[in-house]
Amino acid sequence: MKLPARRYILHLFESEKRLVARFTITAMGRAGASMFVILLIKDFLSGAIGGGGEGVAGWLTGAVGAEPSLWIVAALLVTAYVGGSMLNYDNQVTQQRIVKVLELGMMDKLIRHLLSMSVPFFDKQSHGDIIQAVRQDVSNLRIVVISIATLLLEGLLAVALAAAAFSLSPTLFLWVLVVLPLALLPIVLVARKTLRQSYNVRRTGYVLFDVILQILRGIRIIKVYGGERREAKSAIRKGRQYFDELIEMVRVRSLALVVLESAAGLSIVLVVVVGGLQVVGGTLQWPALLAFLMAVRALHGPLNNLNTNYMQIQNFGASVDRISRLLDARPEMADRPSALPLASAPRKIHVQDVGFAYDDEVVLEDISFELQSGETFGIVGPSGVGKTTLLNLIARFYDPSAGQILVDGRDLREYRLAEVYEKLALVTQTPFLFDMTVGDNIRIGRPSATDEEVEEAARAAEVHDEILAFPDGYDTIVGIGEHGLSGGQAQRINVARAILKNAPILLLDEATSSLDSIAETRVQTAIDRLMRGRTTIVVAHRLSTLRNADRLLILEDGRMAGLGSHDELLEGCALYRRMWEAQSFGRSPKPAGLPQRPAPVPEPGSDDPQAVGLLEEEATDGYWRE
Numbered sequence: 001m002k003l004p005a006r007r008y009i010l011h012l013f014e015s016e017k018r019l020v021a022r023f024t025i026t027a028m029g030r031a032g033a034s035m036f037v038i039l040l041i042k043d044f045l046s047g048a049i050g051g052g053g054e055g056v057a058g059w060l061t062g063a064v065g066a067e068p069s070l071w072i073v074a075a076l077l078v079t080a081y082v083g084g085s086m087l088n089y090d091n092q093v094t095q096q097r098i099v100k101v102l103e104l105g106m107m108d109k110l111i112r113h114l115l116s117m118s119v120p121f122f123d124k125q126s127h128g129d130i131i132q133a134v135r136q137d138v139s140n141l142r143i144v145v146i147s148i149a150t151l152l153l154e155g156l157l158a159v160a161l162a163a164a165a166f167s168l169s170p171t172l173f174l175w176v177l178v179v180l181p182l183a184l185l186p187i188v189l190v191a192r193k194t195l196r197q198s199y200n201v202r203r204t205g206y207v208l209f210d211v212i213l214q215i216l217r218g219i220r221i222i223k224v225y226g227g228e229r230r231e232a233k234s235a236i237r238k239g240r241q242y243f244d245e246l247i248e249m250v251r252v253r254s255l256a257l258v259v260l261e262s263a264a265g266l267s268i269v270l271v272v273v274v275g276g277l278q279v280v281g282g283t284l285q286w287p288a289l290l291a292f293l294m295a296v297r298a299l300h301g302p303l304n305n306l307n308t309n310y311m312q313i314q315n316f317g318a319s320v321d322r323i324s325r326l327l328d329a330r331p332e333m334a335d336r337p338s339a340l341p342l343a344s345a346p347r348k349i350h351v352q353d354v355g356f357a358y359d360d361e362v363v364l365e366d367i368s369f370e371l372q373s374g375e376t377f378g379i380v381g382p383s384g385v386g387k388t389t390l391l392n393l394i395a396r397f398y399d400p401s402a403g404q405i406l407v408d409g410r411d412l413r414e415y416r417l418a419e420v421y422e423k424l425a426l427v428t429q430t431p432f433l434f435d436m437t438v439g440d441n442i443r444i445g446r447p448s449a450t451d452e453e454v455e456e457a458a459r460a461a462e463v464h465d466e467i468l469a470f471p472d473g474y475d476t477i478v479g480i481g482e483h484g485l486s487g488g489q490a491q492r493i494n495v496a497r498a499i500l501k502n503a504p505i506l507l508l509d510e511a512t513s514s515l516d517s518i519a520e521t522r523v524q525t526a527i528d529r530l531m532r533g534r535t536t537i538v539v540a541h542r543l544s545t546l547r548n549a550d551r552l553l554i555l556e557d558g559r560m561a562g563l564g565s566h567d568e569l570l571e572g573c574a575l576y577r578r579m580w581e582a583q584s585f586g587r588s589p590k591p592a593g594l595p596q597r598p599a600p601v602p603e604p605g606s607d608d609p610q611a612v613g614l615l616e617e618e619a620t621d622g623y624w625r626e
Helices: 005-015 017-050 055-064 066-115 119-124 125-167 170-217 219-224 229-281 288-314 317-330 387-394 419-422 438-443 451-460 464-468 487-501 516-531 566-572 574-585 608-626
Strands: 346-359 361-372 376-380 404-409 426-427 505-509 535-539 551-556 559-564
Touching: 017 125, 017 288, 017 451, 066 125, 066 317, 119 219, 125 170, 125 288, 125 317, 170 219, 170 229, 170 317, 170 487, 219 229, 229 288, 288 317, 346 387, 361 387, 361 404, 361 535, 361 551, 361 559, 376 387, 387 505, 387 535, 404 464, 419 426, 419 535, 426 487, 438 451, 438 487, 451 487, 451 516, 464 487, 487 516, 505 516, 551 566, 559 574, 566 574
Parallel strands: 376 535, 376 551, 426 505, 505 535
Antiparallel strands: 346 361, 346 404, 551 559
């Protein structure tokens, strides 16, 4: 088992020393009881034939007589069987208690570790892979730990039975040992292949998971574009690959079992032939041979379990490795050892020669501007020019690849990350609601807020009356998918959350772009109220949402194309002027060297404001596509 998973498991075991000690004692007791049974059977048979016997039976015969001694030995046999079964029962229950502590502890550790990771980590990971790690890999780790515990349990039992067999006939036991290497070598070779196969099974498993998540997230697109058959075919293809890998793993494991069972049969034949010759030659008594056969036959059970559980560990080696790699990951954004508190609201933010690249792709280059406290600052530009990336840098979801962002004269990276986030409120393009009540969703902005403060925030966001109309009011459960809420309602709940937080810096990332005109107006009214007295940075595609901005930054191809007020940019920035004209008149001017595509026109007599708004947006989108 790889670090750091092994290190954390050992830490959990240390916290449950009593359970671990109990498991060890019951495992040793069960093994001792099994060895005692084999030796008692041999003594009993010797006493029954010869009237005196050896060992315990012989001692009892001398003390109480032959017949009573046999009854006492029989009673001891029953006691050993029952005692061994009770110890095994207690061992299994204790094992499950230990595993419960382990699984819950590891899940807690993994979730908390994932939550400590930076935004870039999640941008680079498959969501199906992460979900599989938290749920399936942790469960698989549980199986691995059970298998390790079983290896210990069955290993002790195998040693006890081997010791009993050796005490009965050292010569016969040596013959049995000849067979063991024949069984162990193929098992080791098969185990290596099983471990390699486990990575294929896990990979195809989370790829299938990703396909299912894609179906759930894109069901509307799938329906509209008739993609049901295509998605079903893709899911079945991925599922077939997963089960093919699973079958191959079972085939490999079964091969090891064939080798082990064949070796077990060969050992029995050797004992019968060699032991029979020894009985005929008078060097071994047949009660000892019978007890030896029982010991060897009983030994096959633990050896088979050792093989099964060893293969099980190899089966889930990929899960253990994935958990280890996740726990070993470190956040890209982390506090420096000398990180400073950010006690008060920032008075000035200075973006100085900032550049950023995703891997080798440059997204932003040489961006510089200053932002004063209380200023409303807009970031505008075509799609894909780095508007949201710049917002992420200011929020310190990412760190710049070049340049620096200064807050009151200090590099943003010198402040404690948690305190930077404390100063921010964020409203994104797609409203996000947690799987909890409406009231609790708003209260996330400030967990200590009273019900009255939550309602006041909802009123300010113009959503209070609509919440009261829900089936359970503020106690209505919502969540991912919004559960029957309109986009405008969900977004205003997000705005209420930001209002309740009352952070000095507000970040708006296309907060109204996915709404119709009527919903946009209501959300924009709530946002305008939220912006009062705050430093606000707005990423927007529709220039109408930036009518209250003090200054605008225009981005083109990752660089600054203009910076200033609306009037200054209309006069001095050609790109901004074209954007403004396109959105103001619903037409897309013809850029140099490109054909003009006519803007869409509403149907005659159409006065639907939502339709007109969508047409205006389409006209603007047409410009960016051109």
